[in-house]
């Protein structure tokens with residue numbers, strides 16, 4: 001089977017700072033790929049490249065065999081850790097907004113049957129994320145978990161094939177996180193999604209992923225910290241519980257220790 005997404009020899013450089021070097025990655029349709037790595041390893045940069053927000057300095061990305069340029073397309077949806085929803089409009093309008101912009105780029109307003117169809121789709125998405133009863137609420141009236149559910153509804157309304165998640169549950173309490181894990185797993189199945197998720201939480205990565213990619217530097221130059229970039233130091237397929245347990249232990253023990261070893265800080269890699 002050919003890959004849905006194929007990255008070959010990807011490099012990301014900002015000036016003379018090399019962030020990512022030589023990443024090769026083939027992602028099959030339906031995979032749930034978790035990306036972990038120390039802070040600054042380039043996880044979000046890699047996600048932005050797949051989204052089409054940035055172009056790699058070297059290398060190619062193919063989506064269905066077609067070369068990706070620097071453009072975001074409806075085939076890729078994204079959810080960030082926070083701030084994805086618009087505070088001044090209701091949950092319903094937040095969810096409809098993507099369709100309104102697509103169909104009426106100048107006014108972002110739809111009328112008649114187009115409005116009715118967009119509203120029906122938005123209500124279906126809100127129902128899918130468990131917010132059917134909250135469609136008239138504004139983000140400020142919603143909890144953090146509800147806002148992330150809304151951000152997911154927003155991302156899914158255009159029916160992307162690939163859902164990119166950048167620390168989507170990082171700001172949520174542990175109990176809410178567990179609910180969100182169940183939600184994202186259900187949506188992944190129901191909507192036949194391919195998911196690529198960046199997380200600092202190794203346990204979360206191994207719990208949800210069918211595959212875990214760990215980015216880290218293989219080489220360090222103490223005199224020139226930016227001389228070498230991170231690359232894929234582990235790429236683990238997870239077929240069963242045993243793979244998950246062994247992989248989690250291996251990755252947690254091997255990634256570059258960060259300056260601050262406190263597992264409660266965002267700087268460190270550890271179990272959430």
Ligand SMILES: Nc1ncnc2c1ncn2[C@@H]1O[C@H](COP(=O)(O)OP(=O)(O)OP(=O)(O)O)[C@@H](O)[C@H]1O
Nearest residue numbers: 014019037038039040041042043044045046198200
């Ligand atoms: N537009 C930019 N210009 C210059 N440097 C950048 C830019 N974007 C990212 N960087 C740098 O690239 C490196 C990787 O950043 P990135 O956010 O991709 O890492 P990350 O692994 O997601 O980190 P974190 O886990 O802390 O979110 C960082 O050192 C960052 O400062």
